[in-house]
Amino acid sequence: MSDQPEPSGGKPTPPESLEPSEQVRGRLLLDQRTDREIDEAVLRPMFETGPRFWILVGILGAIVAWGIYAWIYQIYWGMGVAGINRPVYWGLYIATFVFWVGISHAGTMISAVLRLLKADWRRPITRGAEAMTSFALMMAGLYPLIHLGRVWKFYWMIPYPNNRFMWPNFQSPLMWDMVAIFTYLIGSTLYLYLALIPDMAMARDHTDGWRYKLYRGMALGWRGTQGEWHKLHRALSIFSVVIIPVFLSVHSIVSWDFAVTIQPRWHSTIFAPYFVIGAVYSGLAALAAILVIVRRTMRLQEFLRSEHFDALGKLVMVAGMGWIYFWFSGFIVEWYGNDPVIRELIHEEISGGLAPFFWLQMTANVLPVLFLAFRRIRTNPAFLLALALLINVGMYTERALIVFGNLERNYLPFNWGTYRPTWVEVSVIAMTFAGFILLYTLFSRIVPYVPVWEIKEGRLRYSLRRIGRLLVPTAAEIE
Amino acid sequence: MEKAVKPSAKTQKNASERRWGMVIDLDRCTGCQACVVACHAENNVPVVGEREAASGRTMHWIRIERYWEGEYPNVKARFMPVLCQQCTQAPCEPVCPVFATYHTAEGLNAQIYNRCIGTRFCGSACPYKVRVFNWFRPEFPEPLGEQLNPDVSERSRGIIEKCSFCIQRLRRAELDASASGNPLADGAVQPACLQSCPSSALIFGDMNDPESHVSRLALSHRAFRLLDFLGTDPAVIYLKGGETNV
Amino acid sequence: MSEAGRLLAVFRESTATADAIDALHETGVQDDQIVVMTGVPYPERAFGRHVEWLRLPHIVLAGAAGGLIFGLFLAVITPHLYRLDIGGHPTVSFAPAAIITFVFTMMATIISTFLGVLWEMNFPEFGTKFYHRLVTDGYLAVLVEFEAPLENRVRLILETHGGEHIERPERQTL
DSSP states (O other): OOOOOOOOTTOOOOOOOOOOOHHHHTOGGGOOOOHHHHHHHHHHHHHOOOHHHHHHHHHHHHHHHHHHHHHHHHHHHOGGGSSOOSSOOSOHHHHHHHHHHHHTHHHHIIIIIHHHTTOGGGTTTHHHHHHHHHHHHHHHHHHHHHTOTTGGGGGGGSOOOOTTOOOOOTTSHHHHHHHHHHHHHHHHHHHHHHHHHHHHHHHHHHOOTHHHHHHHHHHTTOOOBHHHHHHHHHHHHHHHHHHHHHHHHHHHHHHHHHHTSOOTTTOOTTHHHHHHHHHHHHHHHHHHHHHHHHHHHTTOTTTSOHHHHHHHHHHHHHHHHHHHHHHHHHHHHHHHHOOHHHHHHHHHHHHSTTHHHHHHHHHHHHHHHHHTTSHHHHTOHHHHHHHHHHHHHHHHHHHHHHHTGGGSOOSSGGGOOOOOOOHHHHHHHHHHHHHHHHHHHHHHHHSOSSOHHHHHHHHHHEEEEEETTEEEEEEOOOO | OOOOOOOOSTTOTTOOSOOEEEEEETTTOOOOOHHHHHHHHHTTOOOOOHHHHHTTOOOOSSEEEEEEESOTTSOEEEEEEEOOOOOTTOTTSTTOTTOOEEEOTTSOEEEOGGGOOOOOHHHHHOTTOOOEEOOSOOOOOTTGGGGOOTTSOOOOTTOEEOOOSOHHHHHHHHHHHHHHOOOOOTTOOOOHHHHHOTTOOEEEEETTOTTSHHHHHHTSTTEEOTTGGGOOOOSEEEEOOTTOOO | OOOEEEEEEEESOHHHHHHHHHHHHHHTOOGGGEEEEESSOOOGGGGTOOOOOOSHHHHHHHHHHHHHHHHHIIIIIHHHHSOOOBTTBOSSOHHHHHHHHHHHHHHHHHHHHHHHHHHHTTOOOOSEEEOOGGGGGTOEEEEEEEEGGGHHHHHHHHHHTTOEEEEOOOEEEO
């Protein structure tokens, strides 16, 4: 710490020994552990997988297997085994698709946006967040296949020269979906991998056997020379900048699947920003839930501290406030306009058959915003987990109401309908949830969950500095 | 002032000489559903069964929408045959990712069965909800299998289908006309629904021919189009019933 | 030219490392004969070293341009190759073309960044290299290549600045 003489105007300061406050002492980046101790703390959960871990993997695998069976059943017999009908041509599959794309937005928010803003509290979280993005996108990418009537012809959506000389229709929002989600998936997976390379080198140096071979392969021969670090930093900066317009455009494109049609309550210009902010909200909430669980099950209390949950909780709250604003903006315009079909749809949603779901959605999305205003709640893992799960329930309901709730009514009353999901749909959706958790669980044990090099880099930047009677953490700008 | 209610030909890029259109006289429609049955027979449209119909999965390419009006004992039933409106500005066409639906030069909204991969985006985008989907493999319990029309392809499961203005009959009539050298007469082409309507409520013809029956009927003061305010520019024109508000 | 020798030392702290490197420069060791390996990124200027000029931004720009062209091709040219009229919209229109072009530009940028950075780092490289495992435990490793007569002076510099495990490095498989 620097002992600068104070410009105090002559008054002598009493020679007391200065102690950093408890909050400051608890900061991760001011910790006094050696690098080797951090390495070992991070590697430990990768070696210690107890019976509960394998039971969880087994259960998840069973759910995934059942879901695959349900999907094959659907391919064999036809889409009729799902609950969709005319006019509700899109049901839970598309709603879950939108939900998964939404979840994927938090990862980029944390690792790209916060990296550019130089927010150091992101350091222990980036890998977990990026992994969440990649796996959520993988699950999302299944749904355009699952909901196809003739899934074996899906490759006609891929632009390749063929003997029919036909190309896909690039004016269709589904084509925009395909390319955008593919781009985002590639982007986030490559981003995840690039930032992983130095930690693969660390793991390579501390393991043996099959692990050594795996990490050696993934580390690509990384040594940590200055040239390598410089190039890696430059690539990560470019990625951070490029992936931001990608993530903003992906969910806008998904929203345009609905907004470009003239279906009442879908044809709304607010859909693109509304969906994006909803995605950030649900994704950050999902990330908070995952971090609480991972911290407990992998015993990473040392790395995921109250400062991180505090900051993440604040972000979730702000995203929630944004969601409320965009929801209200869309709602008031539709309600005020009094278009007959929209009036009927709103009535159906607020006080009709869909009312329980609508009020669940509003409660589950609005209440947490109020609770997250309090630091005690943000930093209490149990409360945060409960609120985060509630938010995701609310956001899933919101997607579902938008997708099939608004298809139940249209301009010709003779063609109004209802929608009831069947066991096939529920099984396939459960498959993707279980698949996501399974991938994430396996990932967290094969790969160092906490980005060790980023934490070490952060500790290099941080020191304690004296300002008056206070000892404050200071971040140096050494990049 | 005469209101010319007809689909605009000028929005067609490759407008050919013909522009097929249909006029439906609601004053004549009795709701007998003969057109529905005839369409099933002509176009190999399967019957889905009671359970599927109750789930909202009927596959009628043309349906009779029935609305009740008034209170007992002064109740009236209004019937409206609704089929694919063959919109000039069809909202279902741009959204198909594989070009399974497109606009022909004669103004027909064509569906290419073997290109459809079943995303059902077109079904959601259609404001009239006239597009139907094959939820299961279409089945024709005996003896329906004996009366399949060889001019129309059988669709597999997972494909969207809809009224095509009996394009097979249009093509057959055009081929016959060019083979015999005679021009296609007005009224020579009759889609199946027209052919079986006992009260001649449906009229079909070339809207680009000012002398054709449909063109003259389209000038009627009773003419209107369904959901006109959406701007889909349909080629199906309805004539208001005498004392109805439909 | 006399035979080249190599020495590898690990340091615990960055200032000592920088002083050692300065001293090595004064002794006549060129900057490109020194390799510093760390577990944490330090800027090159922290050790008074030359910052490498990267080709990566050029690779990224080239990739982005390629993506732009490919996206334009798909959005603007392919609808004309097999022309199908879509009701209500022209064959090619601005908004969908803009979306497709944008997304393919981004896709190409991302892929070219990744492949470019790997190419520039010469990865993957699984051969034997000079390395020390303590690098990932927070030590700063300095690998010096020098002409044989300078060996004792180099060794002295490394020792006086706090270098540990000073030895002739063996090539190890990484």
